[in-house]
Amino acid sequence: MRITAEGLGWSVAGKRVVADVNLDVAPGETVGLIGPNGSGKSSLLRCLAGLRAPTTGTVAYDREPIRRWSTRRVARHVAFVEQATETESDLRVADVVGLGRTPFGDRWRGFGADDRAVVDAALARLGLTELRERPWKALSGGERQRAHIARALAQQPYAILLDEPTNHLDVKHQLELLALLADTDQTVLVALHDLSLAARHCDRLLLMHGGRLVADGPPKDVLTPRLLAEVFEVDAETGPDALGNLTVTYRGVVAAPAHPDLPPAPTPVQKRHGDLS
Numbered sequence: 001m002r003i004t005a006e007g008l009g010w011s012v013a014g015k016r017v018v019a020d021v022n023l024d025v026a027p028g029e030t031v032g033l034i035g036p037n038g039s040g041k042s043s044l045l046r047c048l049a050g051l052r053a054p055t056t057g058t059v060a061y062d063r064e065p066i067r068r069w070s071t072r073r074v075a076r077h078v079a080f081v082e083q084a085t086e087t088e089s090d091l092r093v094a095d096v097v098g099l100g101r102t103p104f105g106d107r108w109r110g111f112g113a114d115d116r117a118v119v120d121a122a123l124a125r126l127g128l129t130e131l132r133e134r135p136w137k138a139l140s141g142g143e144r145q146r147a148h149i150a151r152a153l154a155q156q157p158y159a160i161l162l163d164e165p166t167n168h169l170d171v172k173h174q175l176e177l178l179a180l181l182a183d184t185d186q187t188v189l190v191a192l193h194d195l196s197l198a199a200r201h202c203d204r205l206l207l208m209h210g211g212r213l214v215a216d217g218p219p220k221d222v223l224t225p226r227l228l229a230e231v232f233e234v235d236a237e238t239g240p241d242a243l244g245n246l247t248v249t250y251r252g253v254v255a256a257p258a259h260p261d262l263p264p265a266p267t268p269v270q271k272r273h274g275d276l277s
């Protein structure tokens with residue numbers, strides 16, 4: 001499924017959090033969404049997932065604007081794995097993953113054998129089969145994160161949007177998840193902070209800064225020392241690692257450059273000798 005946004009903006013309390021975003025994620029593409037803290041990644045993902053009505057512009061799935069789609073219809077197309085989803089309950093892991101079947105249920109049809117098969121497959125894909133009967137509350141942070149991803153897969157969406165899905169995962173599970181996302185036929189848009197992981201597993205990267213998309217292209221074109229310095233305020237080099245994968249190596253931080261949307265910093269006024277205040 002193709003996801004497009006045109007002139008997308010979202011403001012809250014008079015603040016433009018997302019501004020004038022145009023993007024096009026093709027069916028089956030795995031696209032990484034990167035940018036510093038507060039650059040608008042989560043807000044953009046929430047707009048694309050239909051959880052926030054944009055202040056300006058449109059979001060479309062396969063060219064059809066979703067403005068008037070029901071939540072249920074959106075959920076039959078797109079699964080969203082949020083950054084910190086709290087599932088407070090006495091549910092078992094399999095029940096939480098089974099919540100992914102909600103958009104397909106109706107009051108005439110209970111949770112059927114086909115739903116159970118989908119949940120079993122999703123649990124297996126995330127290595128959670130052994131934990132299926134565990135109480136949700138007994139899971140570690142990383143296990144919960146994997147269960148939320150399994151729930152998204154159980155939704156059998158055409159596209160998956162994920163907000164920092166690796167932040168609780170150990171290295172093995174990070175690599176497994178990114179490989180899964182890269183291999184799936186579904187359209188994937190994933191917000192990541194690990195730029196080397198993003199470079200290795202994504203077809204294309206979208207770079208956000210101050211609510212705007214400031215770069216869109218293959219990892220080698222987006223992860224340039226100049227953009228890393230301007231946007232992330234780090235002094236970094238990119239190049240192939242020992243295995244030939246594009247990787248980012250950090251020397252340190254650079255002094256914060258002025259953001260183009262911000263007024264220039266006022267020049268400090270020097271007190272002259274003899275001033276009274």
Ligand SMILES: Nc1ncnc2c1ncn2[C@@H]1O[C@H](COP(=O)(O)OP(=O)(O)OP(=O)(O)O)[C@@H](O)[C@H]1O
Pocket residue numbers: 012013017035036037038039040041042043044
């Ligand atoms: N509901 C809201 N009310 C007020 N400000 C908000 C709201 N949602 C987001 N913001 C602000 O918008 C900016 C962008 O937030 P957002 O969570 O989208 O950034 P992000 O790129 O996902 O950040 P991070 O990498 O830290 O997760 C931040 O300054 C945030 O404080």
